[in-house]
Amino acid sequence: MTKIKMIAAAVAVASVSTLASAAPPPEAPPVYANGPFSPAVNITNLSSQERQAFALLEGIMQSVEGRIHAAGCTPASLSLSVYSDALTSPSIGTAKLGSGPNSMTLNSAAEAPNANSFRGEAVDVDQAGPGYIANTPVSGYDGTMIYNSANNMMVGYMNAVNVMSINWVPNTFTGYVIKDFYLGQNTGPVGADTHIVYDWGLQSLSKEGYPVEKYWQRSKTRRSDGGQGATAFVKDRLVGVVPCRIAISLSGLNQFGVFQQSGTLTISGLTPGAPVPEIDNIPNI
Secondary structure: OOOOOOOOOOHHHHHHHHHHHHHOOOOHHHHHOOOOOOOOOOOOOOHHHHHHHHHHHHHHHHHHHHHHHHHHOOOEEEEEEEEOOOOOOOOOEEEEEEEEEEEEEEEEOOOOOOHHHHEHHHHHHEEEEOEEOOOOOEEEEEEEEEEEEEOEEEEEEEEEEEOOOOOOOOOEEEEEEEEEEEEEEOOOOOOOOOOOOEEEEEEEEEOOOEEEEEEEEEEEEEEOOHHHHHHHEEEEEEEOOOOOOOEEEEEEEOOOOOEEEEEEEEEEEOOOOOHHHHHHHOOOO
16 A cells, blocks of 8 residues: 555544544433333323424424425524414314414314324324425425323324425425433422423434435423423434524413413524523523
């Protein structure tokens, strides 16, 4: 081997080693250090309206992922409102992203109970007519979010969302998300969060049937109990062209029978290691 080839090989090995040491995959939350929770311990008691609201938020974020892939990670801040209730049977919900004509709306409904309803609940999410995300046409969102009976796991399927490409041709995206819910474990008087619902998971995005991007996602939810409730969902792109973060920050009601919160969805170029104020700023009390 010539000296030039030896140097090139050494540089390549060093580059791979540097990348491997500098970019380890995100670790699972510390609460899983000893493996899965006992089912008797991890009782999140997600309400019917929370399952609706979380399904809608996943649908909104999956649609935004398609828009980002089609039109780039352009920084944006969009208004977002979510409403769901358990006052009807089956429970229903709706979410609106953006304002005026530059907006999109998703509706959700729990599937009617069937012979296997003891295994969990499925929530269907559909787009209410064509819409826009940050001036990009988006249509046809269709997804199903399935919760297990223990309310500590959700698997979501985005069957389709159509997003206008830079070539002015609609692209069809599909996606999958798997996430788990757990209660906080801090019991001290200052940091007590045993009533806080967290989640952690991963998301894939495919274009025309082929995988194109992967996101790391997590959330924090504090229910309203004589005060404001708060919800934050954050997704960071792990596989794609450039770093991109989608963050949701909401506040309002999350109480018996009703979830009604509003706030913002932001798109930014933050890296996965950047601080997450949307989650950190939700107080535990």
